[in-house]
Amino acid sequence: MNQHLELAVSTVVFALRPHPDAERPTLWLPLVRRIREPFRGRWALPGGPLEDHHDLAASARETLKATTGLEPRHLEQLYAFGDVDRSPQTDHRVVSIVYWALVRPDEDADAHHGQNVRWFPADETLARHEDGTAPLAFDHGVILRYAVQRLRAKITYSPIAHAFLPEEFPLTRLREVYEAILGRDLDPSNFRRQVLAQGSVESTGRRMTGTHHRPPVLYRSAPNRSRYTLTIEENP
Amino acid sequence: MNQHLELAVSTVVFALRPHPDAERPTLWLPLVRRIREPFRGRWALPGGPLEDHHDLAASARETLKATTGLEPRHLEQLYAFGDVDRSPQTDHRVVSIVYWALVRPDEDADAHHGQNVRWFPADETLARHEDGTAPLAFDHGVILRYAVQRLRAKITYSPIAHAFLPEEFPLTRLREVYEAILGRDLDPSNFRRQVLAQGSVESTGRRMTGTHHRPPVLYRSAPNRSRYTLTIEENP
Structure with missing residues (x-):
């Protein structure tokens, strides 16, 4: 293999918080502002390279804790994204194993905000990604869209919605x-x-x-x- | 990173064929006999390292075609397995992204058998893995058990059973x-x-x-x- 292959673990974290314009609860997620190229300045899912001594889920938990302060019980693997061209660096291929976490209100109370970490409403984030106003880094818009769709499907055949409740x-x-x-x-x-x-x-x-x-x-x-x-x- | 990290793509291929002792259809899958260490001589899921120019699903399709002659339409990602110790080589870590394929009867007609490729009933394979008579290589017994359980769950909330039919x-x-x-x-x-x-x-x-x-x-x-x-x- 001539390309450098990197394995990353990222997480889509969903919590229910009040909608910015209304009282009703809505889906929010934390994003991290990239401070390096590629996509410097854009928002991305929390994540990082898989470390030697970490299982996949442990890697997701570690990043989550470091970026958001959260330790949600509900964490499960969502999907692996590995298209050849998903990173713009041609000598460098990144395969991302993506987890999703669903945050209960008592867990969400521990969330902290860093300088480059911010929470956004999921629907607004997707809209601003898709109309080009604020595109996410890499294929993270595709990943977020996939996570929202999976969540919508999964609440019809599993009790996953309970993960947002006490x-x-x-x-x-x-x-x-x-x-x-x-x-x-x-x-x-x-x-x-x-x-x-x-x-x-x-x-x-x-x-x-x-x-x-x-x-x-x-x-x-x-x-x-x-x-x-x-x-x-x-x-x- | 000091460890060598390898990314592999493997596939659990299910087809319905007559039970060996009865007429009724039962789940079968193809396995490949390992001709190298580790686990030389044991049976393993068809798979191989992710190649530079292949997307993940393309890599699964390529291995399947090469080992079994099959080109099933129904191919989807199952799960990524990446525990730190899943390969016995301590200087070498393998993360496997596992797909599953469901084979229709007309597709199954094209299956060929190689010297080191053989089809087995899934339940017998699991029983012989779990009682130690014929353990599969690596954690492939765990993967097969997971695939059978997911299939059992998924037929209750999706039309996935139709993938086995004309x-x-x-x-x-x-x-x-x-x-x-x-x-x-x-x-x-x-x-x-x-x-x-x-x-x-x-x-x-x-x-x-x-x-x-x-x-x-x-x-x-x-x-x-x-x-x-x-x-x-x-x-x-």
């Missing part, structure tokens, strides 16, 4: 997670009916404390569900 | 694919009812030709389904 939550909070990820409003009573029919949450028997006139019931993830949606018969 | 098929054939992947029998009338309710197949309006007394209706994949199972409300 252990116990009212159903309204779960609906807001779905609305933030899907980018549209859902009918509250239909949503409640469908989620309860599906069996992915169970009541804790307790209600929220606070100033509510009628405090809502708290739910939690139902344990030991090997499948989220049941489309074929189960073992008897 | 364009048009009777529902019995589709049930046999599910049975082969799940490793258990399904009730024929329940299966028919559930698949038709789900809407992932549509009738062609034609029947199989041949010697059947009552030739079964042929179905095909229903087009343009963005979701396989519907668990939340659709846009109006």
Whole structure:
């Protein structure tokens, strides 16, 4: 092999924070400003070269902690990106193994901001990448688009949306997670009916404390569900 | 970095062929006998180092064609395996990006067998790996186990089972694919009812030709389904 091959590990980190123009929760992600060529000055996903003594996920965790202060429990591999021409340096090929992390509110409280680290709403970042106003470095726009699409698909067949919530939550909070990820409003009573029919949450028997006139019931993830949606018969 | 880092692309290729002891279809995969250390003489997944001029999927396709003669349309990335100690050579680290290919019967007809390439039933291969009778090279037993589990999960939320079938098929054939992947029998009338309710197949309006007394209706994949199972409300 004549080309220098580098293996990098990067992470798309999603947290739900209030939309900048409205109260409703929306997807945000942290980006890191590149201080070197190529793409100096552009924003990029947090990441770095795979180090000798690190497994892949450990490498993702290390970078995340260093750049954002976050140690999210929900971290999983998303996809490996390795097209021949994804780095502009022709003598240098970078294959990136990309993880994604979903941040719970209690974890997000630990996030810190560095000089070259900033959080952005995901939809705005994609829009500004795609209209050319603020293109991301490398193929990170493609990666972000892929991550958003995977998240949208995956909430329909897995309880992954729960990763954005504390252990116990009212159903309204779960609906807001779905609305933030899907980018549209859902009918509250239909949503409640469908989620309860599906069996992915169970009541804790307790209600929220606070100033509510009628405090809502708290739910939690139902344990030991090997499948989220049941489309074929189960073992008897 | 002091370690030599190698990037490999390997593929788990699944085809449905008759079970060795019975008529029913079962999952088979091709393995390649290693002719060099480490793990000389053991069976391994087809694969090889990523070459300079190849994208990741192109590298998987190239190895597959060279070792098995197969050019399956259904090829997708499965997972990247990169634990620090997955190769026994301490000065040498291999990160493998693993694809999986699902082979249709017409594609499988082109499979050739080389001296060091052989097809095995997947369940028997895993059993003989796990009881130590015939361990696979490297962590390829772990990879194969992961691929079988992912396939079992994915047939419940995507039409991926159709990748094992020709364009048009009777529902019995589709049930046999599910049975082969799940490793258990399904009730024929329940299966028919559930698949038709789900809407992932549509009738062609034609029947199989041949010697059947009552030739079964042929179905095909229903087009343009963005979701396989519907668990939340659709846009109006």
